Each structure stands twice: as structure tokens, then as C-alpha cells.
Amino acid sequence: MLQTYRVLSSQAGSSAGGWQRLRFDSGAFHLKGTGELTRALLVLRLCAWPSLVTHGLSLQAWSHRLLGSRLSGALLRASIYGQFVAGETVAEVRNCVRQLKHLGLRPLLAVPTEEEPDSAAKTGEAWYEGNLNAMLRCVDLSRGLLETPGPAGNILMQLKMTALTSTWLCKELTSLVRDPKASLEVSPEKLADAMDSTQDLQISCLNAEQTRHFRASLSRLHRVVQYARTQHVRVLVDAEYTSLNPALSLLVAALAMRWNKEGGPWVWNTYQAYLKDTHERLRRDAEAADRAGLAFGVKLVRGAYLDKERKEARLQGTEDPTQPDYETTNQSYNRCLELMLTHVSRRGPLCHLIVASHNEESVHLATKRMWELGIPLDGPVCFGQLLGMCDHVSLALGQAGYAVYKSIPYGSLEEVIPYLIRRAQENRSVLQGARREQELLGQELRRRLLRRT
Numbered sequence: 001m002l003q004t005y006r007v008l009s010s011q012a013g014s015s016a017g018g019w020q021r022l023r024f025d026s027g028a029f030h031l032k033g034t035g036e037l038t039r040a041l042l043v044l045r046l047c048a049w050p051s052l053v054t055h056g057l058s059l060q061a062w063s064h065r066l067l068g069s070r071l072s073g074a075l076l077r078a079s080i081y082g083q084f085v086a087g088e089t090v091a092e093v094r095n096c097v098r099q100l101k102h103l104g105l106r107p108l109l110a111v112p113t114e115e116e117p118d119s120a121a122k123t124g125e126a127w128y129e130g131n132l133n134a135m136l137r138c139v140d141l142s143r144g145l146l147e148t149p150g151p152a153g154n155i156l157m158q159l160k161m162t163a164l165t166s167t168w169l170c171k172e173l174t175s176l177v178r179d180p181k182a183s184l185e186v187s188p189e190k191l192a193d194a195m196d197s198t199q200d201l202q203i204s205c206l207n208a209e210q211t212r213h214f215r216a217s218l219s220r221l222h223r224v225v226q227y228a229r230t231q232h233v234r235v236l237v238d239a240e241y242t243s244l245n246p247a248l249s250l251l252v253a254a255l256a257m258r259w260n261k262e263g264g265p266w267v268w269n270t271y272q273a274y275l276k277d278t279h280e281r282l283r284r285d286a287e288a289a290d291r292a293g294l295a296f297g298v299k300l301v302r303g304a305y306l307d308k309e310r311k312e313a314r315l316q317g318t319e320d321p322t323q324p325d326y327e328t329t330n331q332s333y334n335r336c337l338e339l340m341l342t343h344v345s346r347r348g349p350l351c352h353l354i355v356a357s358h359n360e361e362s363v364h365l366a367t368k369r370m371w372e373l374g375i376p377l378d379g380p381v382c383f384g385q386l387l388g389m390c391d392h393v394s395l396a397l398g399q400a401g402y403a404v405y406k407s408i409p410y411g412s413l414e415e416v417i418p419y420l421i422r423r424a425q426e427n428r429s430v431l432q433g434a435r436r437e438q439e440l441l442g443q444e445l446r447r448r449l450l451r452r453t
């Protein structure tokens, strides 16, 4: 199979006629309407305004009081919500995805669950069971959006683990994973066995109620991935904070043992290049998957929680886990990218990667190395950007024949706006750095205006 893949890969590489640096300019905007471009420019300008992002939630509450829910809702729909969210109903999401498909882009649906670690709002199992149902509906929706059946397994969706299990439990598991004596208690093999069995799960540091929650969490994760597998949907697990990530990786490893045996990886982990230890972890995990004969799927990001990670390290008096500056994060991203592309070229469809970045240099590097390594444009490597962000990058990639996914949150205004504001706060540097996108949008709008006069 690997040999066939190599032949196909090299054919795809040469048929592309050599690597060409993509032009991330306003050219691809000809595919979009003037109204859409104007809204994008206005919203990106607004989001680059630091006080608006910092005080977003209070401003929303204030406008709600002053203008009433209808008018303030209409304003949000015409601006931030309209720019970054697919909609609330299935019909709205379908419509958004149809427009994306027309532009050569694919959907990566994300259920926006908005809870800070340790939030008091999360009590009892009901909240997690509600999220489980939302995830199962997301699988159905992702599957249903594939109007014309494409290659099986190119449907992806995102999953936030802390929507299905408590941050408290993740912190406990993280401590166990980090303690060499206790880590055997929670080996991936043991958790993989426990996912759908009724056998006793004994973890010494958990009491009976906590063990029940652990068991229920494992069962929820198992049910989502099991259902996604039957619907040919690949599940990309988000990375969160360093206080939780070792637990999330443990749970992904357990799920991978169950589900990444046939048909490529059905459960992927996310690796954040802004963490100092990421390259080493990625190398270890990729080699372990290879040794175990398991497929391996990776979402490679720079990382969204920089300020919070640093603040937490200062508070705890521990070493800052993040890279010292932007340049070192970029170097780390490039090294991880190289590692993964080499694995893909060696393991073929058993290894999948989504280059989840808006950074033009990272995207150039990925396309160049794909060509050099003979990795096909629409094979196990794809690209990901957020809906409403860096369309000039997504459109250029899509037009050139690469597989490009837009991460799409959906849901009601009440559900999604707090999530969006928090994402905007976390991605402050990206939004402020979206100046180039604003310039390109401005250029294209001026060009259209002059053409009319």
C-alpha cells in the first residue's frame, strides 16, 4: 500500500508542474461579494481595537440593555457573528458551507462550548451529557454536509475534551501522568479497555463519585468517536492549557488504541508549537504510533493561550512552559512541520496532518516541503484557518488544489458570542496582526469602486 501511495504521490507532485510560491494577495477575493468584503474589513478593523476586545463582554451586555435584545442581536449578526459564525440553524450552517464549497473550501465544524477551567457553572453530569448530544449532532451535521460523497474520511470535526469531562479530573490525571510511580494506574491500555466495559476502574486518588465521573467521561468520549467512525468523520481533539494537556493526550492515546487501527487516524491530537517541549513530544508520539502500527493524526498549531500560560507560571512560581518569543515559536512550528511531513512521506495515509495556521510563511514552507517530498496536494496533509480569518490564504490554497478547512463555530448568539469574545482575547496578537488582510481587503474594495466610476 505504501508503495502505491509513493507512486501516486510522486505523480501528483510532478503533475503539479513544480512547486510555485502561492500568491497571497487580493487576487482570490474576486470570488467574494462586495458586501462580504466590506463586512470583513469593518469587523477586522474593530477586532484590532484592543479595548473593544478586552471589554467585549461588558460592551455586549451594555448594548443589550441600551438597544434591546432585537437591535443589539441584529447588529451582532451583521458584524462579528456574521463574520466568524456559520449560523444557528442547520439550514444556515448548510448555506455557509455551500458558499465555502463554491470557493473550494471545506468545513471543520466546532461546537462552541465556553467554560473556563474550574468554572462553578459546571455541576453534575447533565452539562456534560448535554455537550455529548451536541457533539453527536455535530457528527451528523458534518456527515450530512457532504452532499456529493467524496473520498471516505475527508470529513473532519473539532472536539473540545473539557466539554465532556471536568477540568478538575483532567488536572488529577495530569498529576498522575507526571508521577512515574502513579502513571501505570492510568495507562492508555487500561483506559482503552475501560471505555466500554463495566469492569471496575480503580484509581487510588479518586473517591467513588469521582470514579463515576471518570467512567462516564470515558464512555462519552468513546461514544462520540465510535459514532464518528461509523459516519466516516475524523475527530480532531483541541489542545488547551498545560495544566490539562497531559490528561487530554492520555485520553487521545487511549482512544487512538481503539480507533486508529484501520482507515487512517480517526482521532487526532493537537500540538502547540509555542510550548518548549512540543517538538520532543511530537517526535516521541509519532514514533510510538509507528511502532504500535497505529495511524497518527496531528493538528499543528502555534497555540492560543500564551498570556494565560505565562500568567499561571508566574503565579505558581514555576518555569514558563512557552517559548521565549515569537521567533522561537516560529522555529518550533517549522521543526514540527518538518517532522510531520517527513512522517507523512514515509507512512503515507497512515499519518495525517492539518497545518492549522494563518501564517503565510508556514503555509509556504508546508507547500514547498510537500512538493519536495512528493506528498499529493489533496492527500493526508491539509490546511486549516478560522472562518472569517485570512481568507486570502485559504482562497489561494483552495484555488491551487490543496485541501483547506475553515474551522466553523455555530450556534445561537447567546452561546457563541462569549466564545467568540474569549477567542478574540486569546488571539489578540493575530487579530492585531491581521493588518495585511485589512490592506488587501481595502485594495480590492478600492479597485471595485474605481471600476464602477
Ligand SMILES: Cc1cc2nc3c(=O)[nH]c(=O)nc-3n(C[C@H](O)[C@H](O)[C@H](O)COP(=O)(O)OP(=O)(O)OC[C@H]3O[C@@H](n4cnc5c(N)ncnc54)[C@H](O)[C@@H]3O)c2cc1C
Pocket (backbone or CB within 6 Å): 237, 238, 239, 240, 270, 272, 274, 299, 301, 302, 303, 304, 305, 306, 322, 323, 324, 325, 326, 327, 329, 356, 357, 358, 359, 384, 385, 386, 407, 427, 429, 430, 433
Ligand atoms: C483550525 C484551527 C484550529 C486551532 N485549534 C487550536 C487548538 O486546539 N488549541 C490551541 O491552543 N490553538 C488552536 N488554534 C489557534 C492557534 O493556536 C493560534 O492561536 C492561531 O492560529 C494563531 O497562530 P498562527 O500560526 O495562525 O499565526 P501567527 O500570527 O503567525 O502566530 C501567532 C501565534 O504566535 C505565538 N506567539 C505570538 N507572540 C509570541 C511571543 N511573544 N512568544 C511566543 N509565542 C508567540 C502565539 O502562539 C500566537 O497565537 C487553532 C487555529 C486554527 C486555525
